[in-house]
Amino acid sequence: MARPSDYGDAWAEDYDEQFAELGAPDRCVEFLRGLAGGGPVLELAVGTGRVALPLRAKGVEVHGVDISEAMVRKLRAKPGGAGLPVTIGDMASVRLGRRYPLVYLVFNTIFILTTAAEQEACFRTAAEHLQPGGAFVIEAFVPDLRRFDAQGQRVEALDLEKGLTLDVARHDLAGQRISARRLILSESETRILPIELRYAWPSELDLMARLAGLRLRERWEGWAREPFTSASLRHVSVYETS
Numbered sequence: 001m002a003r004p005s006d007y008g009d010a011w012a013e014d015y016d017e018q019f020a021e022l023g024a025p026d027r028c029v030e031f032l033r034g035l036a037g038g039g040p041v042l043e044l045a046v047g048t049g050r051v052a053l054p055l056r057a058k059g060v061e062v063h064g065v066d067i068s069e070a071m072v073r074k075l076r077a078k079p080g081g082a083g084l085p086v087t088i089g090d091m092a093s094v095r096l097g098r099r100y101p102l103v104y105l106v107f108n109t110i111f112i113l114t115t116a117a118e119q120e121a122c123f124r125t126a127a128e129h130l131q132p133g134g135a136f137v138i139e140a141f142v143p144d145l146r147r148f149d150a151q152g153q154r155v156e157a158l159d160l161e162k163g164l165t166l167d168v169a170r171h172d173l174a175g176q177r178i179s180a181r182r183l184i185l186s187e188s189e190t191r192i193l194p195i196e197l198r199y200a201w202p203s204e205l206d207l208m209a210r211l212a213g214l215r216l217r218e219r220w221e222g223w224a225r226e227p228f229t230s231a232s233l234r235h236v237s238v239y240e241t242s
Contacts, residue, residue: 007068007112007194007195007196008047008066008067008068008070008071009068009069009070009071010193010194011071011193012048012068012070012071012073012074013070013074014184014191014193015047015048015071015074016048016050016074018182018193019050019107022050022107024054025050025051025054025223026054027222027223027224028051028106028139028223029051029054029055029058030223031137031223031225031236032051032055032060032102032104032137033055033058033060035101035102035135035137035238036055036060036101036102037101037102037134038101039060039061039062039100039101039102040060040061040062040063040100041055041060041061041062041063041100041101041102041103041104042062042063042064042065042096042100042102042103042104042129043062043063043064043065043103043104043105043106044065044091044103044104044105044109044122044125044126045065045066045067045091045105045109045112046062046064046065046066046071046072046075046084046086047066047068047071047074047075047109048071048074048075048078049064049074049075049078049080049081049084050107051104051106052064052075052084053075053078053079053080053081053084056080056084057080062084063084063085063086063087063096063100064084064085064086064087065086065087065088065089065091065094065096066086066088066089066091067088067089067090067091069088072086072088091105091109091113091122091125092113092118092119092121092122092125093121093125094125095125095128096129098129099129099130099131099134100129100130100131100134101130101131101133101134101135102134102135102136102137103126103129103130103134103135103136103137104136104137104138105122105126105136105137105138105139106137106138106139107139108139108140108141108197110122110138110140110200110205111140111141111197111198111199111200112196112197113198114177114196114197114198115198116198116200116204116208119198119200119205119208120208120211120212123136123205123208123209123211123212123214123239124211124212126212126214126239127212127213127214127241130214130241131241132241133240133241134240134241135217135238135239135240136209136214136238136239136240137236137237137238137239138205138236138237138239139223139234139235139236139237140200140202140205140234140235140237141199141233141234142201142202142232142233142234142235143176143199143200143201144233145171145173148169148171152170152171152172152173153169153170153171154167154168154169154170154171155167155168155169158182162186163184163185163186163187164183164184164185164186165182165183165184165185166182166183166185167180167181167182167183167195168180168181168183169181169195175198176198176199176200177196177197177198177199178195178196178197178198178199179195179196180194180195180196180197181193181194181195182195202219202235202237205237206237209239210242213241213242214239214240214241214242215239215240215242216237216238216239217238217239217240218237218238219235219236219237219238220235220236221234221235221236222234222236223236
């Protein structure tokens with residue numbers, strides 16, 4: 001079984017480049033800043049600091065947790081990264097001994113925990129680190145099974161200009177699992193980056209939250225607070241202590 005550290009260690013060198021199309025997380029940062037209270041706040045799976053560093057630049061004290069030392073080294077190399085407190089640990093079980101007004105987990109990262117039990121444990125961990133009235137924010141995709149063919153497979157070309165970048169995926173419906181590889185091909189090298197996910201529906205995440213003593217406060221399609229509808233392909237969900 002793949003571990004969360006496998007993803008971070010394999011992707012660390014390529015992560016920022018491969019997801020450059022996401023652009024600056026300005027709306028995400030403003031959304032989170034509005035929930036931060038007096039801070040500090042905690043980012044689970046802080047990674048290379050794509051969100052944590054600009055949020056910190058806005059005056060919010062950010063603490064991070066990540067299981068991948070390779071990812072954290074990339075964060076440390078960025079401006080402001082050396083001073084951001086990061087604990088190396090598993091976001092499903094880490095215990096920091098303090099509470100925060102805001103804990104957040106962005107960009108589908110809840111799904112790299114590849115069992116329902118691990119995902120439930122992550123909700124409990126978040127709840128244990130929240131102050132009374134605090135918020136736990138998750139950003140995740142809404143599963144869209146139409147992306148896979150009848151055999152549960154999918155191939156997508158992402159880049160044809162600087163070489164060839166392909167996502168190749170296999171879907172296990174019963175296990176709610178996606179096993180994928182990103183193939184980056186050029187004249188000089190070939191790289192294969194692993195992706196192992198266990199997805200969950202928003203209603204399933206809501207149940208995990210309730211089991212952890214949290215309740216859904218609000219749900220949006222995106223960081224600009226677009227309405228969440230049956231056609232939405234992603235969601236930003238805000239849970240609070242009950």
